[in-house]
Structures are given as C-alpha cells and as structure tokens.
Amino acid sequence: MAVDTSARTATWTYVDGEWISGNPPLIGPVSHAMWLGSTVFDGARWFDGIAPDLDAHCRRVNRSAANMGMKATVSDEEIERLAWEGVKKFDGKTAIYIKPMYWAEHGQAGSVVAPDPESTRFALCLFEAPMHTAKPHSLTLSPFRRPTPECAMTDAKTGSLYPNSGRMIVEARARGFDNALVRDMNGNVVETASSNVFMVKDGVVSTPAANRTFLAGITRARVIGLLRAAGYEVREVTLSVEDFMDADEIFTSGNYSKVAPVNRLDGRELQEGPVARKALELYMDWARTTRVG
Known part of the structure; x- marks a missing residue:
C-alpha cells in the first residue's frame, strides 16, 4: 500500500491487520464515506502512562457505528487492546490522541444513500497531540x-x-x-x-x-x-x-x-x-x- 507520510505529527494507524505509519490513503472517491458522509469516530487520550476512560470511548464508537446504520466489526475489548499496542509505538514523551473510527465503503442496493452495513471498515489512528489542560x-x-x-x-x-x-x-x-x-x-x-x-x-x-x-x-x-x-x-x-x-x-x-x-x-x-x-x-x-x- 502506498502511504502518504504527510501526517503533521508522529502517527500510526491500524487497519486491515497491520500498523502503518503516516497518513495512509484509505478512502477513495467512490467510497460511501467520501461522498455521503458515513463516518463515525471517537477520541481518547494517553498521557503520563495513563488513558482515562479508554474503555468507555471504545464502547461509544461501537454504539455510534450501530446508530449510523453500520456494523461494529471490532469488539470494545479488542479496540482497547489495540490502542495500548499502538501507544507502545511512540516515545512516551508527548500526549497521544487515540481515534477509533468506522466508515462505509458502499451504499445499500437500491438505496445508495443509506450505508451498507456489510461494507463497514475499521481503523484505529493514534497521533501525538500535546495537552492544553487548564489553558484559559x-x-x-x-x-x-x-x-x-x-x-x-x-x-x-x-x-x-x-x-x-x-x-x-x-x-x-x-x-x-x-x-x-x-x-x-x-x-x-x-x-x-x-x-x-x-x-x-x-x-x-x-x-x-x-x-x-x-x-x-x-x-x-x-x-x-x-x-x-x-x-x-x-x-x-x-x-x-x-x-x-x-x-x-x-x-x-x-x-x-x-x-x-x-x-x-x-x-x-x-x-x-x-x-x-x-x-x-x-x-x-x-x-x-x-x-x-
């Protein structure tokens, strides 16, 4: 897979069973997500060796997928496990944003506007993002x-x-x-x-x-x-x-x-x-x- 390395900060994405650095091109011009907006995501944080409420964020992305008419293809627990696996790819000095996401590749037969749940794809993206806690x-x-x-x-x-x-x-x-x-x-x-x-x-x-x-x-x-x-x-x-x-x-x-x-x-x-x-x-x-x- 050709990879766009233009990510603004250190970035790793898990998709289709492998970790890829940078900004991999995953959505094409005929993907349902590109032109009809069938995307859901969530965001957790890792900093100082901790990831507060990571389990809750993993559960919520799966609820979002179902509410959007897609299929949650990865269990809450597996998303959480993968997130910790991904954290270990960084230097441990800068805070990380943990972003699990789903999108549809195709629309339903006879009604392309609605996402086809069987075409749901999953990715987990982690990237460095400094904290701005307590900044007025x-x-x-x-x-x-x-x-x-x-x-x-x-x-x-x-x-x-x-x-x-x-x-x-x-x-x-x-x-x-x-x-x-x-x-x-x-x-x-x-x-x-x-x-x-x-x-x-x-x-x-x-x-x-x-x-x-x-x-x-x-x-x-x-x-x-x-x-x-x-x-x-x-x-x-x-x-x-x-x-x-x-x-x-x-x-x-x-x-x-x-x-x-x-x-x-x-x-x-x-x-x-x-x-x-x-x-x-x-x-x-x-x-x-x-x-x-």
Missing part, C-alpha cells in the same frame, strides 16, 4: 445552533456533525474569540463548539441537561461524578444565555483538554475559579489511579 479561553455566543435528533445524526459521534462546529469556531475567531457558546433550536445553551460547558453560581455547579442535541461527553460525566463525590451540588438543567452571563465562573470539559477555565464571555471578563481548579485536580487524581496497559 474565551467564548462568544454563536449565531449558529445545534440540530435536533429529527434533523441530524445526533445519536452518533459522526464526522458529518463537525462542519457545523467548524463554522462556529471560524465565526467566533473572526470576532477575536477562541470558541463559541452554542444554543439548541429552542435557544437554550447546550455546549461550546467543541466541548461541554459548566457554570458556577453561588457555589452551585450547573451544566446543560443532555437533550440529544449535543454530545454529552464521557469526560463531562466523569467531572460531574467526581464533583458530586467531593461534596459539590451539580445540577443538569436547562440553562439560558443570561444564566451564563451572570455566572461566577465558567469552565469547559472535553477529552482533548480535560478541564479548562473560560476567561471571557463576549464583553464580560472572568477569572479562573476555584471550582474549575478543583474539577481538574479531582480528574487528574482519579485518572492517575487508572494506570493500566
């Missing part, structure tokens, strides 16, 4: 919205949802912000363009209730559980833009950067707060008890 960032309210389950494949972590996130970020950065605060079609805040979001008011932590319009993340659930176990009141509720503008502190959670404070929301300046610091401390303390592999 700014948000602005996005003019764009998250779709409802009736309008898009919101029950899968699918690549087809991400162009919407991309335009949110492009629009926000054009106005001098790092990311965007995003609403659903009813005008309620649900997340940012690329992470889940929390706010704190009078010591109470709140995060948007999972309503199937956004990805209620694995790291989000972990942070909620850890904060509650530490004695914080954490509410999963419907939240408005006004709630966030009145918050004492705002922070985000996500697999890529774990927990990070928000230092500006539109015209309002914010300080990194004690709850965000505690959430990150709790997460890292928990993560370092999960060392396996």
Whole structure:
C-alpha cells in the first residue's frame, strides 16, 4: 500500500491487520464515506502512562457505528487492546490522541444513500497531540445552533456533525474569540463548539441537561461524578444565555483538554475559579489511579 507520510505529527494507524505509519490513503472517491458522509469516530487520550476512560470511548464508537446504520466489526475489548499496542509505538514523551473510527465503503442496493452495513471498515489512528489542560479561553455566543435528533445524526459521534462546529469556531475567531457558546433550536445553551460547558453560581455547579442535541461527553460525566463525590451540588438543567452571563465562573470539559477555565464571555471578563481548579485536580487524581496497559 502506498502511504502518504504527510501526517503533521508522529502517527500510526491500524487497519486491515497491520500498523502503518503516516497518513495512509484509505478512502477513495467512490467510497460511501467520501461522498455521503458515513463516518463515525471517537477520541481518547494517553498521557503520563495513563488513558482515562479508554474503555468507555471504545464502547461509544461501537454504539455510534450501530446508530449510523453500520456494523461494529471490532469488539470494545479488542479496540482497547489495540490502542495500548499502538501507544507502545511512540516515545512516551508527548500526549497521544487515540481515534477509533468506522466508515462505509458502499451504499445499500437500491438505496445508495443509506450505508451498507456489510461494507463497514475499521481503523484505529493514534497521533501525538500535546495537552492544553487548564489553558484559559474565551467564548462568544454563536449565531449558529445545534440540530435536533429529527434533523441530524445526533445519536452518533459522526464526522458529518463537525462542519457545523467548524463554522462556529471560524465565526467566533473572526470576532477575536477562541470558541463559541452554542444554543439548541429552542435557544437554550447546550455546549461550546467543541466541548461541554459548566457554570458556577453561588457555589452551585450547573451544566446543560443532555437533550440529544449535543454530545454529552464521557469526560463531562466523569467531572460531574467526581464533583458530586467531593461534596459539590451539580445540577443538569436547562440553562439560558443570561444564566451564563451572570455566572461566577465558567469552565469547559472535553477529552482533548480535560478541564479548562473560560476567561471571557463576549464583553464580560472572568477569572479562573476555584471550582474549575478543583474539577481538574479531582480528574487528574482519579485518572492517575487508572494506570493500566
């Protein structure tokens, strides 16, 4: 197989029984995934010898494949085993992004738009990606919205949802912000363009209730559980833009950067707060008890 070695960082991909370095050409112009968007993926992190919640990310990519109408061809446990195998190909100094993915090669007979589950392919891609944990960032309210389950494949972590996130970020950065605060079609805040979001008011932590319009993340659930176990009141509720503008502190959670404070929301300046610091401390303390592999 000819291999494109233009990957931006050290990269290894497992596909069809072998590990390939660089950026292997796997999807062609007639592949269903290329022109009709049948792709799902997930993302876990390896850093400091640990890969927190890797098993949960492996389970979720298989759920995403099924929800997308494809066939999960590799077991959760085998994906996890392969991920640890792949980690050993790196130098162990830089954090790694672990990305299992499925896509369809063909459409169904008589209805090419729908993916043919029997044509499902699997790849596991690992690449170096430094952590940006606790790095403050700014948000602005996005003019764009998250779709409802009736309008898009919101029950899968699918690549087809991400162009919407991309335009949110492009629009926000054009106005001098790092990311965007995003609403659903009813005008309620649900997340940012690329992470889940929390706010704190009078010591109470709140995060948007999972309503199937956004990805209620694995790291989000972990942070909620850890904060509650530490004695914080954490509410999963419907939240408005006004709630966030009145918050004492705002922070985000996500697999890529774990927990990070928000230092500006539109015209309002914010300080990194004690709850965000505690959430990150709790997460890292928990993560370092999960060392396996």
